[in-house]
Every structure is written in structure tokens, then in C-alpha cells.
Amino acid sequence: MSETPHTVAEIVTFRLVPGTDTVAFVHAARALEPRLRATGHVLSRTLSADPDGTWTDHIVWTSHAVALQTAGEIMADPIAAPMMQMIDPDHVQMRHAEIHYRQE
Known part of the structure; x- marks a missing residue:
């Protein structure tokens, strides 16, 4: 039996550099949208922040x-x-975690 690829959640948690303006950060994060869409492989993306300042980028x-592959390419892309x-x-x-169920 051959394996079929499964959708995967990329979960990145981080904190911002102290003093970073959150509006500017969200704007910079959104600048990646065309690059991510161009891959044809992003199904969704959510950027959230906890009250304690922990951010989560969930793709x-x-x-x-x-x-x-795309993570490596984006790290080298000046747009990022x-x-x-x-x-x-x-x-x-x-x-990265394999998705076994996703509610639409």
C-alpha cells in the first residue's frame, strides 16, 4: 500500500522583540500572503496572540x-x-503535526 500525503499543521509560537508595534507586525506578517498563496499548498493561516504576549502562527x-521546503525558502526571501x-x-x-480531523 502506498502512502498518501496528509495535511499538516505548522504551529509556530514566539514572542516579539520588546517594543514592537503589533499593528506593524501584523502588517509585516500579511506581506507574506502572496508568497504563501503562490505555493498553491496553503489551505489556511491564522495569526493569534495570547494575553501573555505569546504569538502563534498556525498554517x-x-x-x-x-x-x-517552503519554510526554508521563505527564510531566505527578503519579503520575510x-x-x-x-x-x-x-x-x-x-x-508540525499531521491533521487527522478538521472541522470546516
Whole structure:
């Protein structure tokens, strides 16, 4: 039996560099939208913030392989630089989880 790719959730939690304007950060994060859409593999994306200042970028991808490949490409893309400069690198955690159920 051959394996079929499953959708994958990319969950990135982080904190912003102290003093970062949240409106500017959201604007910088939204600047990635055309790049993500161009992959044809992003099913959804949500950016949220907890009251304690922890942010979560949650992206649903068509497969784990595409998520990993695109993450590497985006890190090298100048369009991502403004967003990345606002994220505290000491407080970043990324994980990928296979989705077994998703309510529409």
C-alpha cells in the first residue's frame, strides 16, 4: 500500500522583540500572503496572540514536505525580513503535526 500525503499543521509560537508595534507586525506578517498563496499548498493561516504576549502562527499545508521546503525558502526571501526582525529568536518554537480531523 502506498502512502498518501496528509495535511499538516505548522504551529509556530514566539514572542516579539520588546517594543514592537503589533499593528506593524501584523502588517509585516500579511506581506507574506502572496508568497504563501503562490505555493498553491496553503489551505489556511491564522495569526493569534495570547494575553501573555505569546504569538502563534498556525498554517495548514497540503503536506509536511511542502511545509518544510517552503519554510526554508521563505527564510531566505527578503519579503520575510521585516516580520523576522520583529520576532525574538530566543522565543521561537516550531512544530508540525499531521491533521487527522478538521472541522470546516
